[in-house]
Amino acid sequence: xxxxxxxxxxxxxxxxxxxxxxxxxxxxxxxxxxxxxxxxxxxxxxxxxxxxxxxxxxxxxxxxxxxxxxxxxxxxxxxxxxxxxxxxxxxxxxxxxxxxxxxxxxxxxxxxxxxxxxxxxxxxxxxxxxxxxxxxxxxxxxx
Amino acid sequence: xxxxxxxxxxxxxxxxxxxxxxxxxxxxxxxxxxxxxxxxxxxxxxxxxxxxxxxxxxxxxxxxxxxxxxxxxxxxxxxxxxxxxxxxxxxxxxxxxxxxxxxxxxxxxxxxxxxxxxxxxxxxxxxxxxxxxxxxxxxxxxx
DNA sequence: CGCAAATGAGTTGCGCACAACCCAATTGCG
DNA sequence: CGCAATTGGGTTGTGCGCAACTCATTTGCG
Numbered sequence: 001x002x003x004x005x006x007x008x009x010x011x012x013x014x015x016x017x018x019x020x021x022x023x024x025x026x027x028x029x030x031x032x033x034x035x036x037x038x039x040x041x042x043x044x045x046x047x048x049x050x051x052x053x054x055x056x057x058x059x060x061x062x063x064x065x066x067x068x069x070x071x072x073x074x075x076x077x078x079x080x081x082x083x084x085x086x087x088x089x090x091x092x093x094x095x096x097x098x099x100x101x102x103x104x105x106x107x108x109x110x111x112x113x114x115x116x117x118x119x120x121x122x123x124x125x126x127x128x129x130x131x132x133x134x135x136x137x138x139x140x141x142x143x
Numbered sequence: 144x145x146x147x148x149x150x151x152x153x154x155x156x157x158x159x160x161x162x163x164x165x166x167x168x169x170x171x172x173x174x175x176x177x178x179x180x181x182x183x184x185x186x187x188x189x190x191x192x193x194x195x196x197x198x199x200x201x202x203x204x205x206x207x208x209x210x211x212x213x214x215x216x217x218x219x220x221x222x223x224x225x226x227x228x229x230x231x232x233x234x235x236x237x238x239x240x241x242x243x244x245x246x247x248x249x250x251x252x253x254x255x256x257x258x259x260x261x262x263x264x265x266x267x268x269x270x271x272x273x274x275x276x277x278x279x280x281x282x283x284x285x286x
Numbered sequence: 287c288g289c290a291a292a293t294g295a296g297t298t299g300c301g302c303a304c305a306a307c308c309c310a311a312t313t314g315c316g
Numbered sequence: 317c318g319c320a321a322t323t324g325g326g327t328t329g330t331g332c333g334c335a336a337c338t339c340a341t342t343t344g345c346g
Binding site: 005022025111120129131137 | 147149150152155158159161162165168180190250261262268275278279280281
Binding site: 180209 | 330346
């Protein structure tokens with residue numbers, strides 16, 4: 001019997017591709033003082049300013065153990081504020097500051113990083129994104 | 144102007160898909176006492192026992208800062224041995240122990256995790272893997 | 287040969303991911 | 317109302333990823 005080979009694995013292809021694209025962003029993001037997950041969090045806020053931490057986590061598939069310190073670092077950078085909800089003291093709403101909102105103007109440069117980096121035509125790009133989304137949104141396997 | 148939306152981003156789709164598949168493996172890997180990157184390293188060794196650390200890193204696109212401690216943990220688990228090369232004292236060859244070699248028999252269960260988890264037909268699986276590999280193997284952008 | 291440059295591996299530090307906790311605020315059932 | 321269960325957020329600990337560094341070995345050029 002032949003052992004399964006690394007390069008046959010879908011999981012490794014996705015893992016390597018994800019890291020490769022993150023690397024493509026890194027230079028520009030570092031200039032902005034951001035990490036890649038911080039950038040993703042800001043994208044959610046540019047769309048939906050004032051979401052709660054748990055809503056942010058739902059959007060990014062990240063739990064409080066990851067997001068709590070991440071948002072705190074964005075706060076230290078002066079990009080967001082935390083405001084605890086008045087109707088439910090447990091909830092924390094994350095609001096962009098003017099600085100954080102202004103940073104969305106730099107996004108064009110970031111998109112260009114990927115366009116420059118990848119060698120896919122428009123159809124392939126769309127197909128890859130659609131298939132990856134399918135995998136990303138799978139329900140947890142009912143064990 | 145419309146800000147770029149998170150769900151339009153290829154990078155986020157790949158990032159989320161990769162984490163989703165890793166999660167699919169997690170339960171079974173945890174039973175085996177392995178992490179996902181440790182499992183990938185073992186796959187390389189099942190194919191190419193005795194590779195050096197840098198060859199292993201080339202295969203997985205990981206540097207010594209990640210691999211050195213990872214392989215040390217595999218060694219502590221008794222799955223691999225390190226032997227420094229006789230013709231070049233700098234090189235460290237990583238060899239499977241019998242225990243480490245035997246673990247490849249469990250792989251079938253792991254592959255089944257993905258098959259169970261994902262909802263892609265054979266054509267989609269192959270297409271996604273091929274496109275992801277294309278992205279993974281991109282040359283560094285010449286800045 | 288002698289020595290500077292390159293190479294392979296390791297360490298340190300930081301920021302994710304994620305499991306396993308904790309605690310306070312809220313909900314809802316009796 | 318009273319209290320147990322739930323919920324939202326936070327902390328701690330482990331293991332990546334990766335940059336930046338160190339160090340010993342080896343290479344190669346004069």
